[in-house]
Amino acid sequence: MAFPGPAFLALWNDVTPQHAHEYNRWHTREHVPERVGIDGFIEGRRYRHATPGQREYFTVYGANAPEVFRSQAYLNVIEDPTPWSVNMRLTLTHVLRAPCRTLGSAGSGTGGALACVRIHGAAPAPQAVSTLLAACAALDGVVAAHLGEVFTAQPNAFARWTAAEMPTHVLLVESEDIDVARNLSAGIGARVVDALPVLDTPNVDVYSMIFAIGHADVDASLRRTR
Template sequence: MLAIWSDVGPEQETDYLHWLTREHAAERVGVPGFEAARVLRAELPGTCRYLILYELADPSVLAGADYLARLNAPTPWSSRVMPILRNFARGGGRVVAEAGAGQGGSLLALRLDRAPAGEAGPLQAIVAEDRICAARLIAVDAARTEVSTREKALRGGDGSFPGLLLIEATDADALRRALARHAAAVRDLGGEPAEATAYATAFALRGGAGTAG
């Protein structure tokens, strides 16, 4: 998977969403190895924060020729949007542990301060909670994620993180209850529960669904 965070100003949000839903997501899932895109909005009053999750066939596509060609030839619309993105952070790699199945209406995303080693036990306990659908741990491949490109230069620098915990649920309250019950396990994974944010899906697209090739 590849996870990308960014904030936009309220006055820029509509253009940003049009860019994502009318050009950018289709462009990305048109890259061989990019299987699906999902755009989520943080449940943070007064803040326009978005998380984009891409499903990948393999982490190697992050440094593959097809993807790098796109990153080094941004469209005019991308060239206009990239410089306005704030608090940008990006990390992609392998799903090293997962439990449950499918996607929920709400997702909790928590960056970890170390790469997970594949600790499946905590995830199994989390998905046993009411209304929790799935949980995943991603270990970021820094070498492939941090390749310099024209798009990165337009943003002026990206934040990074070594690992990521994703929890899917039917609703945000279920996420908060599960996080509270398993706070110690989350800290053991390298996450700080107080920093966790719930996200709601705004848009999703799978490869082959009218995407640009």
């Protein structure tokens, strides 16, 4: 099944500066693969910012159903973390976590960079979703675009990370490289305003991909059995 699938989980965060090196090792070597190894996950991707002033890291997981983010297998990983995860959770700051039902996608393939748009607004009509995604996918240098509607799936361990700026929708626009994503960010935001019933100006963050792994590629040693 192609990324992101019927659902995706979007996460933004910073990390205390003195732990940045260990964070990146942990996130690539254990954290993302451990989750992607769970049945129902399609792929995990992690990104780093290209613009000062926004959250430094963005991670997104694709799944074959929204229920995957409420599954017992996923909750087991969260509620029974590894010792490394226990230590690293203490270093995370400014965490924002948004599970989404995928409303639609346009284009195909994987881009090396991402314009990630946090949207606050009412539920869009299907035609508005199609119009927005087609407009984004048609931009020169864009590979694919995906729109998700945020739903509630907050494990108890993450309750402290509930944020006032939780979006209602998340738009992911994959581009060829970071220069394309940066140059198109204002135009993407304008297309969101034109197509969707937004309540305020969308937040557009720009990231470069630093790691991706698919479900089938996760080493057996990182697959949790409970």
